[in-house]
Amino acid sequence: MDTKRALTGTRFADLKPPISDDIIKALGSGFEFCTPVQVATIPLLCSYKDVAVDAATGSGKTLAFVVSLVEIMRRSTSYTPKPHQVMGVIISPTRELSAQIFKVTQPFVSTLPNVNAVLLVGGRKVKADMKTIEEGGGNLLIGTPGRLSDIMQRMDILDFRHVEILILDEADRLLDMGFQKQMNYNISRLPKAGLRNPVRVEVRASESSSHQFTHSKTPSGLHLEYLVCEADNKSSQTMDLQIENKNKKLIVYFITCASVIYWGFVLSKIPILKSISLIPIHNTWEDEAALFTEATSGVLVCTDVAALQYDPPQDPKVFIHRVGRTARFGRQGRSLYYVEFMRLRKVPLQKRKCSENSSDVIPIIRSAAMEDQAVWEKGKKAFVSFIRAYKKHECSHIFIWRELEVGKLAMGYGLLHLPSISEVKQHRLYSDGFTPVGAIKFQDIKFKNKDSKTCKKGERNGKNKRKEGKARKGRKMLMLLKLTGKQRQTIQTAEDEEEMALEYRLLRKPKKRLITEDEYLKITDLIL
Numbered sequence: 362m363d364t365k366r367a368l369t370g371t372r373f374a375d376l377k378p379p380i381s382d383d384i385i386k387a388l389g390s391g392f393e394f395c396t397p398v399q400v401a402t403i404p405l406l407c408s409y410k411d412v413a414v415d416a417a418t419g420s421g422k423t424l425a426f427v428v429s430l431v432e433i434m435r436r437s438t439s440y441t442p443k444p445h446q447v448m449g450v451i452i453s454p455t456r457e458l459s460a461q462i463f464k465v466t467q468p469f470v471s472t473l474p475n476v477n478a479v480l481l482v483g484g485r486k487v488k489a490d491m492k493t494i495e496e497g498g499g500n501l502l503i504g505t506p507g508r509l510s511d512i513m514q515r516m517d518i519l520d521f522r523h524v525e526i527l528i529l530d531e532a533d534r535l536l537d538m539g540f541q542k543q544m545n546y547n548i549s550r551l552p553k554a555g556l557r558n559p560v561r562v563e564v565r566a567s568e569s570s571s572h573q574f575t576h577s578k579t580p581s582g583l584h585l586e587y588l589v590c591e592a593d594n595k596s597s598q599t600m601d602l603q604i605e606n607k608n609k610k611l612i613v614y615f616i617t618c619a620s621v622i623y624w625g626f627v628l629s630k631i632p633i634l635k636s637i638s639l640i641p642i643h644n645t646w647e648d649e650a651a652l653f654t655e656a657t658s659g660v661l662v663c664t665d666v667a668a669l670q671y672d673p674p675q676d677p678k679v680f681i682h683r684v685g686r687t688a689r690f691g692r693q694g695r696s697l698y699y700v701e702f703m704r705l706r707k708v709p710l711q712k713r714k715c716s717e718n719s720s721d722v723i724p725i726i727r728s729a730a731m732e733d734q735a736v737w738e739k740g741k742k743a744f745v746s747f748i749r750a751y752k753k754h755e756c757s758h759i760f761i762w763r764e765l766e767v768g769k770l771a772m773g774y775g776l777l778h779l780p781s782i783s784e785v786k787q788h789r790l791y792s793d794g795f796t797p798v799g800a801i802k803f804q805d806i807k808f809k810n811k812d813s814k815t816c817k818k819g820e821r822n823g824k825n826k827r828k829e830g831k832a833r834k835g836r837k838m839l840m841l842l843k844l845t846g847k848q849r850q851t852i853q854t855a856e857d858e859e860e861m862a863l864e865y866r867l868l869r870k871p872k873k874r875l876i877t878e879d880e881y882l883k884i885t886d887l888i889l
């Protein structure tokens with residue numbers, strides 16, 4: 362956030378009704394003046410009004426609701442609350458956001474004696490959360506819809522009759538993301554909850570440099586660009602951007618974890634990028650993100666799954682949110698429709714010229730793949746995972762997977778040959794633009810590191826499994842032929858979902874260090 366431009370002349374200490382001294386102290390010297398959204402919402406919330414807020418990302422909404430919530434809780438804690446008396450609930454769509462909100466609340470909650478805040482998100486055992494609440498209480502619950510409803514159902518000990526304030530952070534995403542059942546349940550448990558004649562607050566950043574947009578969804582200090590290039594030129598352009606911004610911090614988003622693994626691996630092998638520190642996020646993302654936060658320059662390669670996209674994000678709102686928060690520019694737009702779509706949503710995008718002097722990265726990646734089987738394997742996996750993720754894109758009306766130019770795409774990945782996958786074979790995707798590397802014996806390509814030996818063992822087991830897989834596929838095809846088109850479609854969808862679930866389970870294994878990344882790639886190759 363461009364702090365100076367984003368602040369108003371109103372101090373937190375001047376707000377009416379007034380905010381407690383302890384909260385002003387907790388705000389410290391860093392937060393003296395309010396942002397527009399804070400001036401507009403804190404007085405309303407602190408006057409017990411229901412408020413619906415629409416403001417650009419990074420405009421200070423979190424601090425606005427945290428300050429208001431703690432102020433309201435303070436007023437009702439003139440008596441000491443019982444440990445299991447819930448007074449406030451904050452629901453947000455993702456684990457990361459919940460964790461971040463939890464962090465922001467800490468200095469303020471600590472001004473309230475005998476009040477406990479608990480973070481309730483997936484990814485850890487429900488029983489552990491239940492124990493924390495049983496032992497330490499939970500006066501303020503912050504979490505994701507699923508885990509919150511789980512806790513609410515399991516823990517009769519929690520008393521929701523005294524809830525003074527409910528915050529739904531990113532309410533549109535909460536309702537979009539298929540949480541309706543959990544959200545309904547959560548809200549039904551809060552007797553006082555409901556929007557009663559809410560005051561609507563809309564705060565927009567003014568975009569002075571562009572005449573096209575008078576009111577933008579993104580912060581005014583944020584400059585967004587898009588670049589149009591052929592799929593086989595995308596990796597070279599990305600490399601060029603990395604070089605251009607080598608003294609800055611850059612985040613490159615990919616759509617799948619396999620892509621992060623591949624590009625994190627392969628980019629580190631490109632001589633011209635050697636001086637740039639590369640931080641791929643796919644394991645202990647907290648540590649790596651902390652590393653990136655502390656660094657003065659470097660490239661963070663990550664997915665939406667791991668933490669926070671090179672690829673189109675599944676949800677355009679995610680794009681606005683992530684870019685608004687972290688990046689000075691976003692590289693987007695395989696599809697111009699997407700650009701138009703973003704414009705319609707008041708996201709100001711400017712066209713960036715494709716660099717004509719970028720070095721061609723493909724021969725470098727290919728020669729790395731010919732020297733190391735790991736590069737080749739990771740590349741195949743990344744490419745296939747991209748196609749599968751693209752196929753399931755939430756904006757499938759814009760990102761039409763059948764129109765993917767897989768030939769050029771595979772070229773851009775630096776693949777040695779075009780992987781033979783059902784999507785390409787059955788749907789005859791456009792494979793022009795791919796030049797296979799001729800006269801190469803794939804079995805002669807060695808793995809460079811020791812872990813890869815384990816992979817080779819897995820490879821022998823893999824061959825038997827592939828045979829079994831083919832026989833099973835044959836039987837399945839016979840069965841499918843006997844079904845109607847609609848029945849076939851239902852089965853296919855169920856299978857796609859199952860496959861995704863299986864991939865996700867496998868993905869967690871390297872994270873928990875149960876298997877190596879290379880083993881993961883080998884195993885997953887078997888289910889492709």
Ligand SMILES: Nc1ncnc2c1ncn2[C@@H]1O[C@H](COP(=O)(O)OP(=O)(O)OP(=O)(O)O)[C@@H](O)[C@H]1O
Pocket residue numbers: 362364368391392393394395396399417418419420421422423424425682685686
């Ligand atoms: N009044 C203020 N003075 C100075 N800095 C502020 C102020 N309010 C918020 N900030 C800082 O601005 C950044 C963005 O704030 P915040 O996360 O609250 O925005 P947001 O609107 O909730 O963003 P998002 O929609 O992305 O979650 C944070 O680093 C926060 O510390």
